[in-house]
Amino acid sequence: MPKISQKGQLMPSSPIRKLVPYAEQAYKDGKTVYHLNIGQPDIKTPEVALDAVRVHSLDILAYTRSEGSEDYRKKIAQYYAKNNINVSHTDIIVTTGGSEALLFAFGSVMDSDDEIIIPEPFYANYNGFSIASDIKVVPVISKIEDNFALPPIEEFEKLITDKTKAILICNPGNPTGYLYSREEIKKLAVIVKKHDLFLIADEVYREFVYEGNEFYSIMQEEGLEDYAIMIDSVSKRYSMCGARIGYLVSKNKEVIQTALKFAQARLSPPTLAQIASEAALNTPQSYFDDVIVEYEKRRNTLIRELKTIDGLKVAEPKGAFYCIVELPIKNADHFAQWLLESYDYNKETVMVAPAAGFYSTPNVGLNQIRIAYVLNEQSLIRAVHILKEALKVYPNN
Incomplete structure (x- = not known):
């Protein structure tokens, strides 16, 4: 057998x-x-998203562009601008969920046996994505006694080797609910620039921040243009988990061009889900x-x-x-x-x-x-x- x-x-x-x-x-x-x-x-789910699917005028359910429709990506860029993140639609690739965006990111910046540092506990599928991509997760352990606060930045540096290619964070965190401060993002920015690493941030829960705390995206940090890769999704923001629409966002043109090749290999993200997700951008505050x-x-x-x-x-x-x-x-x-x-x-x-x-x-x-x-x-x-x-x-x- x-x-x-x-x-x-x-x-x-x-x-x-x-x-x-x-x-x-x-x-x-x-x-x-x-x-x-x-x-x-x-x-x-916002009615505006569901209505867009109900009343669409398509005669053929055709492929879209591999990076997602241009109109949709332009509207995504407008959404980010409202959240103090200035990116162009050419910095965005629409993916089949945030999961595919992570797989594209891993495939674009890491080779077999390369290492990625991740504070743990972390979203369980990061383990699966790393195995699928043939890379090694190097954990930085945080503890429940410390409310899963980020370990001292020095702990990250101790783990960096010539195989390290990236640091991955989830902000706010799944499964801990931990929220990274502006100061922590800045410290991570210093590390990745010092050691020439990518900083990948899974930011799908950006809207879910409590008690007036500040959410600070890696895309807002000046000087990270060549290092930052943001992962995003419509799943939680609009209660649209079944749409399976996510985004990979980076100002690093080489990253985008490389991720696009992965996107082309799977043809295109789902058309009806893009229609619903584009309409969801009109959801009122x-x-x-x-x-x-x-x-x-x-x-x-x-x-x-x-x-x-x-x-x-x-x-x-x-x-x-x-x-x-x-x-x-x-x-x-x-x-x-x-x-x-x-x-x-x-x-x-x-x-x-x-x-x-x-x-x-x-x-x-x-x-x-x-x-x-x-x-x-x-x-x-x-x-x-x-x-x-x-x-x-x-x-x-």
């Missing part, structure tokens, strides 16, 4: 999605499942204002309720809509499966994402979970209560 590739064997299962069969069985068993495991907002108020209330409610559980630690996020929780257990993978397979509280249970998959360092985060607060406040209160009761009877503490 032919053998599966080593790369395929190394590819990790998603800590977010691997428990889906157990959740489906829980539904079949008549249980209600509160989904705290995945960043799928329950906020409605009031939509975002209401969303931020709602998520800040959810965050506050979730943190308050979690703190009532004995032995639990939780990091308080400043952005995005996730938090990491450390539970008084040994193995969160087993616990998450047990919740779905063997436990219910009045025919209700919860689905969480084990956090070990958000690390690349072995045996770290084994007793942690990521919670996405994408449910309404009452559902969050109920879900935490179920979690609290489950911990009282969980047999493998």
Whole structure:
């Protein structure tokens, strides 16, 4: 029998999605499942985006340009200008989700066995993207005791070798909700210029910043034009995860020209999704204002309720809509499966994402979970209560 590739064997299962069969069985068993495991907002997609698809006048669902339609990219550039990011439409490549933008970035700036430094815990798929690209993740560890604050910049420099090609951050962070300060971005800018590295920033949660804190993009930092690569997406901003539209943005023309070759190889991003995403740019500011108020209330409610559980630690996020929780257990993978397979509280249970998959360092985060607060406040209160009761009877503490 032919053998599966080593790369395929190394590819990790998603800590977010691997428990889906157990959740489906829980539904079949008549249980209600509160989904705290995945960043799928329950906020409605803007009507202006859905209407654009409903009333389109296309006769043929044809390819678009590999970099995305010119009109759409010009409007994206206008959106960025409103957010104090000055880029041209020629600095933008429209991709099939932020995931493809990251793959294009990795393929454009790194070769096999090159290294990329990433503060961990990080978005779990960075592990998968690095394996698919045959590159090595070098983690900078942050800790829940420090609210996952960025480690001292000196820790980054200690890890730089002749194989290091880039530093990757997620800002605000998934899964921690950590928000990078302007000063931290400036320190990272100094490092990448000093060592001639790329700074890649996954900024898909830029709108989700709380308590009046400032979001500062790497694209706003002067002098980073040749070093900065920004990853973006419509998924969270407009609650359009299924559109699968993202962007790779850089003022480095060589990066854009190289990424375009990858884009040409996959032909073009999806046409109808671009129509919806272009229309979404007309979403009124009031939509975002209401969303931020709602998520800040959810965050506050979730943190308050979690703190009532004995032995639990939780990091308080400043952005995005996730938090990491450390539970008084040994193995969160087993616990998450047990919740779905063997436990219910009045025919209700919860689905969480084990956090070990958000690390690349072995045996770290084994007793942690990521919670996405994408449910309404009452559902969050109920879900935490179920979690609290489950911990009282969980047999493998």
